[in-house]
Amino acid sequence: MNKFVLSLCFLLSTYAFGTNFHYSTIKKESGSGSTLLVVGGIHGDEPGGYFAPMLLAKHYKIESGNLWIVPNLNFDSILKGARGINGDMNRKFAKIETKDKDFDIVTEIKKLILHPKVDLTLNLHDGQGFYRDKNIDKLFNQKAWGQATIIDQQQIPNAKYGNLAEIAKKVNKETNVDLLEDVHEFNLKDTDTRKQDKAMQQSLTYFSITNGKPAFAIETSKNMTELSQKVFYQLKTIEKFMNVMNIKFTRDFELEQMVVKKLIANYGTLEIPVTKITLDLSTLKSTIGFFPMNKDKLVYSSNNPLVAVIKDKDEYKVMNGNILVSRLKPDYNEFENSLSDITLQIDGKKSTVKVGTLISVKNSFLIEPINGHRINVIGYSKTGVGNESGIKIELKDLIKTYAIDKSETTYMVQFYKDKKFCGMLNIKFEDKK
Ligand SMILES: [Zn+2]
The missing domain is CATH 3.40.630.10 (Zn peptidases)
Known part of the structure; x- marks a missing residue:
């Protein structure tokens, strides 16, 4: 095995564009x-x-x-x-x-x-x-x-x-x-x-x-x-x-x-190392905004050899063979690699996880402040300043169109130092049915 x-x-795969x-x-x-x-x-x-x-x-x-x-x-x-x-x-x-x-x-x-x-x-x-x-x-x-x-x-x-x-x-x-x-x-x-x-x-x-x-x-x-x-x-x-x-x-x-x-x-997975995230392509929404990307170089891997990411004008098309899985609308960034662990509260319980992890929560999460870093929960707009450090967030606080999955329960939490992108977590709210 x-x-x-x-x-x-x-x-x-590494692709210089146009090849x-x-x-x-x-x-x-x-x-x-x-x-x-x-x-x-x-x-x-x-x-x-x-x-x-x-x-x-x-x-x-x-x-x-x-x-x-x-x-x-x-x-x-x-x-x-x-x-x-x-x-x-x-x-x-x-x-x-x-x-x-x-x-x-x-x-x-x-x-x-x-x-x-x-x-x-x-x-x-x-x-x-x-x-x-x-x-x-x-x-x-x-x-x-x-x-x-x-x-x-x-x-x-x-x-x-x-x-x-x-x-x-x-x-x-x-x-x-x-x-x-x-x-x-x-x-x-x-x-x-x-x-x-x-x-x-x-x-x-x-x-x-x-x-x-x-x-x-x-x-x-x-x-x-x-x-x-x-x-x-x-x-x-x-x-x-x-x-x-x-x-x-x-x-x-x-x-x-x-x-x-x-x-x-089952479309398989897509890993984009720079984001430290593995996406489940079967659940991915047809369009995802604010996706962190490196403008000069695209590196990714998949457990499905038919998966490809194609730059198409101002977005990236994720393909599974002839099937269009999703369009990623890029948020071009410079990248910074020093952040490795994140401390957060999952349903009130404190826990430390690696950057890039998919976290399951029942009701709420709260990312503890990280010295010198800004925390941006994509889809949360209450603060207005774009820093969600130390704020308890529930599913109802998030705008559904920003979810990255079809069931609209998974959201990106992105970390920045100055203007540099330091990785992200994905938070999935469990189905309560
Ligand atoms: Zn033939």
Whole structure:
């Protein structure tokens, strides 16, 4: 468990403004055995393809073999919900010009695919319709891509896991055992890329194949409206591939659509070190004012690799993949780091806490005066001078629009020395129901 938590803590990002967002690589390794590389989000408008590997990163533990996860390959496009803001990234693997904006990402992922440790690569998509080997109607036909395991050719001679068709058939057969609906059955689609498909010759999987390394695309259907259904099938299929490769895993949830739905609804956390606060993104309000920010540099981390903070004109957009979580309206400050402990009264009881803590109170709180510091409770306006040192504050004293959560019970308490920001506490009033 520790190893797994650690790997997610490395998702600390520093962005100079205007630069692109880079994908994450999360390696879950047992040390020996085969290695599966899962690549999600090559197409930014196919959320099944990136929320599934996000859950792999957050909730799976590898007992034997190795799992490498790139949940967000085309991160800039994911954040815009667009297939490819610089054109179709999955048509850039045969040839790409150095001036192409996707050049670095495509070059780096090629290296990862060809890494000697990687035995097999999966490229995740949501595709149109439901693939069938005969033409039934507009949705179910040979041209559709959805609910299919895609291969470029039947096999790669002499390669480990080179029996592409055989493996795909086995995986599909197992995935098809308990479907949410019968029409969701997975089928094998062989694009016979070398002979028949010029477009697919430029794809990620064909690049891998032509380098003698097995690769498959997994396509769930865009015509299933629920994201949780797509993610459910992606995870199911990935698990079947891990079985084929003898990669042993555990997960901390039941793989059922409604459970997956709940996990997707958990947006994870956002830590902005300069504020010393960890925000729970699932509860965050759509707009938060007076949020302390450093004008020159944005540093943050999350336990969700799809989380990004984007500067957009005079505010910061907090994104979870293609979902806008919240807009932070910045209060630009200089920062001062010396304050570490705060003494306060929680419901009349004295207590000392670290700066950055989320404090639960029933009825009231009072921050004890701190020598040389000003205390600003955002949403409290009675004093007029903006210093709430030593004042007992109840929920009724606070203006709801300043709360930072949807239930309007959590408020920021900010500390200043002269004009410098020294950190904050969040105070949450417990639900009295
Ligand atoms: Zn796609």
